[in-house]
Amino acid sequence: MKLVDVHCHLTHEKFAKDLDKVIANAKKKDVKVIICSGINPADNKKVLEIAKKYDIVKASLGIYPIDALGLAPDETGLPRHKGKIDLEEEFKFFKKNKKNFVAIGEVGLDYYWIKEEKVHAKMRENFEKIVKFCEKEKVPIVVHTRKAEKDCLDILEKSKLKKVVLHSFQGNKKLIKRASELGYSFSIPCIIDKLMHFQMLVEMVDINQLLTETDAPWLGPVPGERNVPSNVKLTVERIAKIKGITTEECANNIFMNYQKMFL
Ligand SMILES: [Zn+2]
Structure with a gap:
């Protein structure tokens, strides 16, 4: 069986001590x-x-x-950046490393933490620039969106981007339908077992537009416990059940989707 975790954060301090083991376990x-x-x-x-x-x-x-925007809280557990990010500088860095990455992300819009419209407008402006960069460089984009799903789709739809992955997408049925009609893919987290929302999403969307992720160390199957990439298996099993296929078939189909998207 071939499993893939298309979205996680191994740079998190929770992996600092035993990343070798975490990766070895995932391989196993x-x-x-x-x-x-x-x-x-x-x-x-x-x-x-x-x-x-x-x-x-x-x-x-x-x-x-x-x-x-330089507004990240201190306790994310990920490497920190002080102050605003100079997008043009970072785009230069991306170009220089073009051979060393498979996608741009995570990027997107997040209206959940900060409610001010002025901040949201600035986020949209930045996201538009990033989308343009992906169009020009022809790289897949992995999108994070929280409480901003419609605005995100509006910006993406205006672009010519076809290789779009919506990670842990929480938008409503109408937005799921719209995104799937645009040909975008959805990466499904392990919390699918607890959240009806993702079960509904998997039912609605064609298997060829589904991917699996963990968002490790977050969104684990056991609340409060560190999530790890090997947990993607749980997501595949759940998707297989919903689609009425075997776990093996489901895993292979999703692995093929990964190859089409990122290689
Ligand atoms: Zn993430």
Whole structure:
């Protein structure tokens, strides 16, 4: 069986002591590829280091909407960036490392933490620039969106981007339908077992548009416990059940989706 975790954060301090073991365990449980996501310049550098060190890890470089504005809280556990992010500088860094990553993300819009419209407008402006960059460089984009799903789709739809992954997408039925009609893919977290929302999403969306992720160390199957990439197996099992196929068939289909999206 071939499993893939298309979105996680191995640069988190919770992995600092035993990353070798975490990766070895993932391999033992049939995980063939892990895409590690960055969220700011310091984090992106670390992501590239990890991807270089471990054969099954690939890099995705990102500019998190809150980090971009220098508004990230101190206790994220990820490498930090002081102040606003200079997007043009970071784009230069991306270009220089083009051979070393498979996607741009996570990027997007997050209206949950900060409610001011002025801040949201600035986030949209940044996201538009990032979308343009992905269009020009022809790289897949991995999108984070929270309480901003419609605005996110509005911006993406205006672009020519086809390779779009919506990670842990919480938008309503109408927005799920719209995104799937646009041909976008959805990466499903392990909490699918607890959240009806993701079960509904999986029912609605064609299997060829589904991917699996953990968002490790967050969104684990056991609340309060560190999530790890090997837990993608749980998501595959759940998707298989909903789609009425075997776990093996489901895993292989999702692995093929990964290859089409990122390779
Ligand atoms: Zn994430």
